[in-house]
Amino acid sequence: MSHSVTIEFDGSSHSVPEGITVIQAMWHLGRPMIHGVGCLGGVCGACTITMRSSSQTESQTALACQTMVEDSMALTFLPPDASKKVMTPLSADVADEKKMIHFYPETRRCVACQACTTICPQGIDVMEGVRAAINGEISAVAEKFTSCVMCGLCSMVCDARIRPHRVGIYARRLSVAAHPGSADQLFTRIDEINTGKYTEEWERVMSS
Numbered sequence: 001m002s003h004s005v006t007i008e009f010d011g012s013s014h015s016v017p018e019g020i021t022v023i024q025a026m027w028h029l030g031r032p033m034i035h036g037v038g039c040l041g042g043v044c045g046a047c048t049i050t051m052r053s054s055s056q057t058e059s060q061t062a063l064a065c066q067t068m069v070e071d072s073m074a075l076t077f078l079p080p081d082a083s084k085k086v087m088t089p090l091s092a093d094v095a096d097e098k099k100m101i102h103f104y105p106e107t108r109r110c111v112a113c114q115a116c117t118t119i120c121p122q123g124i125d126v127m128e129g130v131r132a133a134i135n136g137e138i139s140a141v142a143e144k145f146t147s148c149v150m151c152g153l154c155s156m157v158c159d160a161r162i163r164p165h166r167v168g169i170y171a172r173r174l175s176v177a178a179h180p181g182s183a184d185q186l187f188t189r190i191d192e193i194n195t196g197k198y199t200e201e202w203e204r205v206m207s208s
């Protein structure tokens, strides 16, 4: 016999099967999820929620595709990121510490409130990344934002209108431009795909 749990979603209680993710629970409830879902693998940042389980007194952010339903959990989906990305030509991507601040000058306005760090569903110390950007430490910024999924929550809560994730991804681009050899594994994987190493597995997944 399958068991069910009760979750509170946008203020109403719903019974859903246990052992499924929050996204799967939404499908179970008949919600098409045209917005708020993308990769289902924890990398696109589209499915951010705020949630609180019965054992918690404060809510936290999470990725709905990576979060299993629990009895008595309360959750709400968060809006998508609408922050503006600065367009910079790839040919201009040489590692120049002044560029981060040149393209994102508002970064200097950080008042060290920690709001961005507190809200990050990936547990990134976002504020430290912003401080490193102000100091022009490209590698440190790139390292800090390695697991960023670009959900944009850090930008939404920043009263100083800083876009930490945009600064983070730009530092990652600058970092790779400075050390192109570090992308060897990427080129190896592209070769493997082009020579058909994963074709059989891909067809198996697509036909299941």
Ligand code: SF4
Residues within 6 Å of the ligand: 109, 110, 111, 112, 113, 114, 115, 116, 117, 126, 127, 130, 154, 157, 158, 159, 160, 161, 162, 164
């Ligand atoms: S929310 Fe904005 S002002 Fe506050 S620490 Fe983060 S970047 Fe700085």
Ligand code: SF4
Residues within 6 Å of the ligand: 045, 119, 120, 121, 122, 123, 124, 126, 145, 147, 148, 149, 150, 151, 152, 153, 154, 155, 164, 165
């Ligand atoms: S750094 Fe910002 S955009 Fe990246 S995962 Fe954390 S909150 Fe989301």
Ligand code: FES
Residues within 6 Å of the ligand: 036, 037, 038, 039, 040, 041, 042, 043, 044, 045, 046, 047, 063, 064, 065, 066, 149
């Ligand atoms: S759907 Fe992409 S991170 Fe959840």
